[in-house]
Amino acid sequence: MRYLVLLAADGEVPAWSTMSEADKQAIMGQFESFDAACRDREGVEILAAEALGAGDTATVVRTRGGERTVTDGPYAEAVEQLGGFYLLEAPDLDVVLDLLTVLPPYDMQVSPVIDPS
Amino acid sequence: MPTELDEVVREEWGRLVALLLARFRRLDLVEDALGDAVEAAARQWPRDGAPANPAGWLQTVARRRVVDRLRAEAMAGRRRGLLATDLDRRPPRAMADPGDLVEDDLLRLVLMCTHPALVPEAASALALRLVLGVSTHDVAALFLVPEPTMAARLTRAKKKIVTAGIPFAVPDLAALPGRLETVAQTAYLAFTAGYAPASGPHLLRAELAGEAVRLVRTVRALRPEDPTLTALLALVLLQHSRRDARVDDQGRLVLLADQDRDRWHHREIEEARQLLASPVVVGTPLPELAGTYLLQALVAAEHAASPGSAQTRWDRVVALYDQLLVLAPSPPARLARAVAVAEAHGPQAGLAALDGLQIAGSHRLPAIRAELLARSGQVAAALQQLDTALAACGNETERAHLRRRRDEMTGPVGPEVGCQGDIGIEC
Numbered sequence: 001m002r003y004l005v006l007l008a009a010d011g012e013v014p015a016w017s018t019m020s021e022a023d024k025q026a027i028m029g030q031f032e033s034f035d036a037a038c039r040d041r042e043g044v045e046i047l048a049a050e051a052l053g054a055g056d057t058a059t060v061v062r063t064r065g066g067e068r069t070v071t072d073g074p075y076a077e078a079v080e081q082l083g084g085f086y087l088l089e090a091p092d093l094d095v096v097l098d099l100l101t102v103l104p105p106y107d108m109q110v111s112p113v114i115d116p117s
Numbered sequence: 118m119p120t121e122l123d124e125v126v127r128e129e130w131g132r133l134v135a136l137l138l139a140r141f142r143r144l145d146l147v148e149d150a151l152g153d154a155v156e157a158a159a160r161q162w163p164r165d166g167a168p169a170n171p172a173g174w175l176q177t178v179a180r181r182r183v184v185d186r187l188r189a190e191a192m193a194g195r196r197r198g199l200l201a202t203d204l205d206r207r208p209p210r211a212m213a214d215p216g217d218l219v220e221d222d223l224l225r226l227v228l229m230c231t232h233p234a235l236v237p238e239a240a241s242a243l244a245l246r247l248v249l250g251v252s253t254h255d256v257a258a259l260f261l262v263p264e265p266t267m268a269a270r271l272t273r274a275k276k277k278i279v280t281a282g283i284p285f286a287v288p289d290l291a292a293l294p295g296r297l298e299t300v301a302q303t304a305y306l307a308f309t310a311g312y313a314p315a316s317g318p319h320l321l322r323a324e325l326a327g328e329a330v331r332l333v334r335t336v337r338a339l340r341p342e343d344p345t346l347t348a349l350l351a352l353v354l355l356q357h358s359r360r361d362a363r364v365d366d367q368g369r370l371v372l373l374a375d376q377d378r379d380r381w382h383h384r385e386i387e388e389a390r391q392l393l394a395s396p397v398v399v400g401t402p403l404p405e406l407a408g409t410y411l412l413q414a415l416v417a418a419e420h421a422a423s424p425g426s427a428q429t430r431w432d433r434v435v436a437l438y439d440q441l442l443v444l445a446p447s448p449p450a451r452l453a454r455a456v457a458v459a460e461a462h463g464p465q466a467g468l469a470a471l472d473g474l475q476i477a478g479s480h481r482l483p484a485i486r487a488e489l490l491a492r493s494g495q496v497a498a499a500l501q502q503l504d505t506a507l508a509a510c511g512n513e514t515e516r517a518h519l520r521r522r523r524d525e526m527t528g529p530v531g532p533e534v535g536c537q538g539d540i541g542i543e544c
Contacts (some may be wrong), residue, residue: 001282003282090282091282091284092282092283092284092286093232093234093281093282093283093284094283094284094286094288094292095284097234098288098292110281112280112281112282114280
């Protein structure tokens with residue numbers, strides 16, 4: 001199965017801009033450990049992973065009554081901050097949840113990828 | 118439905134679901150197929166006689182149904198087709214092995230139904246349905262919701278299991294105790310919904326509580342050395358053992374002090390006592406949840422060991438609640454401790470133990486304040502608290518009890534100070 005993991009909010013991780021260089025190093029180390037843990041786990045593969053720009057760099061596209069509007073800012077009803085994401089191949093939800101313990105303690109959302117056919 | 122069928126459904130349903138899921142991994146098909154098999158049995162067994170191996174008969178019929186459905190799906194060119202062909206080729210599991218493998222499959226089923234990614238209420242309903250084989254109609258009745266509502270809730274939970282890839286698997290040893298705690302919490306949630314319904318006309322729903330006890334017992338049989346499940350089984354057995362004494366013939370609430378203790382189920386109390394003495398929970402460090410269940414069970418065991426409220430060792434009950442408050446401080450535990458303090462040292466001490474306590478939306482706190490105020494002669498303040506309790510209480514039987522107490526307090530003879538052995542809180 002494929003899963004999209006959204007790093008949805010800072011959770012217990014301090015804001016990046018307030019972190020010391022050593023703390024930033026430690027966080028980066030956790031991301032690297034996660035990569036390694038995924039490589040070592042049978043049936044698991046990171047298909048895509050990116051960090052995202054802060055919410056105020058996002059652009060929102062909405063269509064209402066057939067009319068498209070383009071506005072600044074994060075989509076209001078979504079989580080406040082979307083920090084990054086992983087697209088994972090994994091055998092089941094428990095494998096994903098287990099691997100995510102390696103990442104820094106962000107609030108996360110795990111969604112299964114659906115085959116629309 | 119013939120009794121053989123009733124019995125096999127009651128005793129074997131969870132194992133059959135587990136076995137078929139282990140082979141086909143299709144929750145949707147497995148349950149429908151088993152339902153079809155039971156229907157077929159209801160038609161055939163009365164006519165032809167029950168088969169020698171009823172569970173095996175149901176399993177065979179259900180397995181054929183699943184294979185038929187998978188073939189039909191493959192023919193229809195649906196995307197599951199590949200999987201179906203694959204499954205047809207897979208060698209059948211050793212059917213003659215009813216041993217550990219099957220028990221592990223049942224444990225897999227329990228863990229799947231009580232996965233933390235499912236809504237807890239749906240999880241406990243799903244466990245009653247899939248592990249214990251309680252029909253959707255009965256699960257709905259047990260949780261006091263219309264059948265279509267419960268059917269939709271169960272369907273949603275099953276869909277989440279399939280879509281989100283919640284595995285039919287036992288997690289590795291390190292994660293298993295934590296997952297068994299979720300199982301315990303889910304089962305205790307179902308038990309509490311039966312033992313003390315927050316709303317509705319009945320003080321207790323003994324059938325739901327009884328099914329939850331059965332669930333705890335079934336799961337503990339798979340992991341008898343688990344301290345959390347052991348302590349929980351003791352706790353629910355002790356609480357459930359009082360079911361016939363908690364309401365009188367008119368359906369009125371009977372306080373613990375006034376209960377006819379001959380009507381308690383003494384075999385269940387004895388079983389709980391043995392569990393509480395088992396090396397799994399005695400003289401060994403316990404996980405926090407196991408500890409909270411154990412302490413509450415020990416409180417219930419103090420009541421069970423006493424011939425009446427007057428002889429109860431309230432000092433020991435207070436000490437147990439003191440430990441509970443260290444382990445897992447919570448407002449309801451403080452409330453229960455205050456009741457025991459009042460019994461041990463008088464209503465003033467009980468009121469002092471309630472100082473500063475707040476439980477939003479609870480009728481129990483003002484009801485107990487009212488009782489303690491009445492016992493210390495402060496009738497006006499007691500009535501005020503009773504009115505607060507009445508406004509917050511959604512359970513009809515408890516409301517009737519509170520109204521009776523109000524009438525007694527305003528009646529010509531004044532409050533019955535000191536004659537109530539306890540205050541409606543049981544442990």
